[in-house]
Amino acid sequence: MALNTISEPSRPLPARSALPWQPGHPVWQLGFRPFYLLAALFAAVSIPLWLASYLGVTTATLQVSMGWHMHEMVFGFAVAVVVGFLFTAGRNWTGLPTPHGWHLMALAAVWLAGRVAMLVAPAAVAAAIDMLFLPLSAWPLFQVLHRSGNHRNLFLVGLLALLTLANGLYHAAAMGLLALSYFIPVQAAILIIVLIESVIGARVIPMFTRNGAPGSTPVASPKRALAAVGLMALAGVSWLAGAPGLLTAPLCLAASAMSLANLLAWQPQRTLRVPLLWILHLSYAWIGIGFALLACASLHWLPASAAFHALAVGSMAGLIIGMMTRTTLGHTGRPLKAGAREAAMYWLVQLGAVARLLAAVGPASLAMPALLAAGVCWSVAFILYAVTYAPYLWRPRVDGREG
Numbered sequence: 193m194a195l196n197t198i199s200e201p202s203r204p205l206p207a208r209s210a211l212p213w214q215p216g217h218p219v220w221q222l223g224f225r226p227f228y229l230l231a232a233l234f235a236a237v238s239i240p241l242w243l244a245s246y247l248g249v250t251t252a253t254l255q256v257s258m259g260w261h262m263h264e265m266v267f268g269f270a271v272a273v274v275v276g277f278l279f280t281a282g283r284n285w286t287g288l289p290t291p292h293g294w295h296l297m298a299l300a301a302v303w304l305a306g307r308v309a310m311l312v313a314p315a316a317v318a319a320a321i322d323m324l325f326l327p328l329s330a331w332p333l334f335q336v337l338h339r340s341g342n343h344r345n346l347f348l349v350g351l352l353a354l355l356t357l358a359n360g361l362y363h364a365a366a367m368g369l370l371a372l373s374y375f376i377p378v379q380a381a382i383l384i385i386v387l388i389e390s391v392i393g394a395r396v397i398p399m400f401t402r403n404g405a406p407g408s409t410p411v412a413s414p415k416r417a418l419a420a421v422g423l424m425a426l427a428g429v430s431w432l433a434g435a436p437g438l439l440t441a442p443l444c445l446a447a448s449a450m451s452l453a454n455l456l457a458w459q460p461q462r463t464l465r466v467p468l469l470w471i472l473h474l475s476y477a478w479i480g481i482g483f484a485l486l487a488c489a490s491l492h493w494l495p496a497s498a499a500f501h502a503l504a505v506g507s508m509a510g511l512i513i514g515m516m517t518r519t520t521l522g523h524t525g526r527p528l529k530a531g532a533r534e535a536a537m538y539w540l541v542q543l544g545a546v547a548r549l550l551a552a553v554g555p556a557s558l559a560m561p562a563l564l565a566a567g568v569c570w571s572v573a574f575i576l577y578a579v580t581y582a583p584y585l586w587r588p589r590v591d592g593r594e595g
Contacts, residue, residue, distance in 0.1 A: 215293035223279025475510025506545035525591035544569030
């Protein structure tokens with residue numbers, strides 16, 4: 193596979209106008225900058241921390257548990273990337289400023305406080321702090337969409353509200369205030385994020401493919417995309433409601449088939465030589481795989497963890513690493529070309545997804561080695577992102593533009 197190397201532009205970078213703790217510093221100029229960096233660093237350390245706890249290496253000062261792991265991968269890591277992406281996209285969609293400067297610094301501080309609180313604070317205090325981030329992030333997004341008349345994307349604010357509800361239900365269940373397994377709100381949140389991925393993916397993946405894969409003619413069908421999202425929503429509600437497998441399984445299979453039909457129309461075979469594209473196509477394919485596995489889980493043929501890790505690692509993390517690299521390059525004024533490090537990040541996340549699936553459905557003797565392999569792949573991928581992209585996120589755009 194031919195790989196392009198990303199090199200620093202020869203033109204001098206603009207002088208820094210502020211120090212990192214000042215609102216004028218480049219890292220505080222657009223949402224993707226702090227949240228991508230924080231999410232990558234958190235992803236790199238949180239999985240080893242969880243695996244250490246899982247293996248019995250515990251500490252009395254850190255509250256690392258299965259619930260913590262599930263919550264933080266969704267409401268910590270994934271939500272940070274979603275918010276960073278939506279703030280960045282929201283400015284493009286509307287031409288209006290999304291949080292930057294002091295406002296963005298405050299939101300990043302709230303997110304970070306939530307991560308610390310979830311590790312060391314009493315449950316009620318942790319819940320109160322953690323619950324602040326999503327509403328405080330959704331409100332400015334709503335404001336710019338509403339002021340600009342961009343009603344087409346207001347549903348994203350509604351999905352952030354649903355994530356807030358799921359987060360509240362998780363905390364209530366974890367504290368014993370609600371007779372509900374905390375697995376359910378986390379699974380709901382994963383499914384909500386998959387819906388966000390599906391909508392955004394159906395809009396941008398065909399366009400990126402047409403622009404970046406010579407000779408491709410991807411077909412984007414809004415009706416088919418809407419049908420896929422609708423079936424995913426119905427299948428997700430059926431699963432979460434505990435409906436009989438004979439109802440849930442057909443809905444999941446229909447959602448899987450419609451999702452894969454979307455993907456095939458986008459000509460993934462044309463992207464094999466373009467890492468920035470094939471990572472998006474391959475990650476989107478995991479949505480179809482995940483719903484097929486969820487159909488099996490609803491019939492008690494497979495553990496539910498297989499389906500949800502396919503969705504959370506293969507699809508969610510795969511699209512996250514693909515979009516984090518692409519949007520960072522584009523929004524810092526660099527060429528949209530992937531080098532060896534990017535390809536390594538992509539392969540590591542995908543290999544981690546396969547290993548995690550093997551840990552869930554493979555022979556018992558392979559469960560622990562596969563789990564450890566998945567954790568190593570995950571952490572190395574996000575360490576690579578942080579090491580490679582932190583200078584890009586930390587510096588002004590190389591083309592001198594704002595953002």
